[in-house]
Amino acid sequence: MTIRLEPTEVAAGDFSLRPFTAADEAGVGAALADPGILRWTAGTAVIRTPAEQRGRKWLATRIDGWARGNAVFAIADSATGELLGSVTVRDVHRIPDQAVVAYWVSPAARGRRLGARALDTAARWAFTAPTEGGLGLHRLSLDHALVNIGSCRVATRAGFLLEGTMRDYYVESDGTRHDSHLHARLSSDEVERP
Known part of the structure; x- marks a missing residue:
């Protein structure tokens, strides 16, 4: 059963988390010009789309994602x-009280620990009780290919503990397989802000 989420904005000092809009197309398109973002977070359908249309293609399933539990x-x-980037809490309650997170940061915004700070902010919001505007989740997980070292740093800085290695889990659009790290954070974990 998919639950509909209410689009939300979360203020966090020098940045905020807000729903995507069609006006973000140029910014998303510019971010997708980065080989790392394109490789690790875009998905096969976006990768196969002509470069000038990738921003629109990527946004097509994200703008209405809230209605589909993401x-x-x-x-x-x-x-x-x-x-500056994106952070997603997806598959909310597909497994009771859990969700999966994903993130990317535009090249121009890197070097400020923005990825870890945004991921931490999204996690704190997701763990907050629904009566206080959050999702009331207990566990958030994420995975990344082992060769994506930057993603591992972001996850660790945001308090997502390494739980193990999933062999041949990540498959690139060309069929190349990579082992992946599985990280998770619980609502009961004591985590300092990055």
Whole structure:
């Protein structure tokens, strides 16, 4: 059963988490020009789309993601509204009280620990009780290919503990397989802000 989520905005100092809009197409398209973002987070359908149409293709399933049980946040600069990245809490309650997270940060916004801070902010929101505007989840998990070292740093800094290695789990669009790390964070974990 898919639950509909209410689109939400979460303020976090110098950035905010907000739902994506069609106005983000150019920013998403620019981010997808980064080989790492395209390789690890875009998905096969987006990779196979002509470069000038990738932003629209990527957004097509994210703007209405909230209606399908996926909290798809744009990471936006609080002062300018500029798109800096994305963090998603997806498959909410597909397994009771759990969800899966994913993230990326635009190349121009890297070096500020923005990925870890945004992931931490999304996790804290997801663990917050529904009566206080959150999702009331207990466990969040994520995975990344072992060769994606930057993603591992983000996960660890945001308090997602390494739980193990999944052999040949990640499959690139060309069929290349990679072992993946599985990380998770529980609502009961004591985590300092990154």
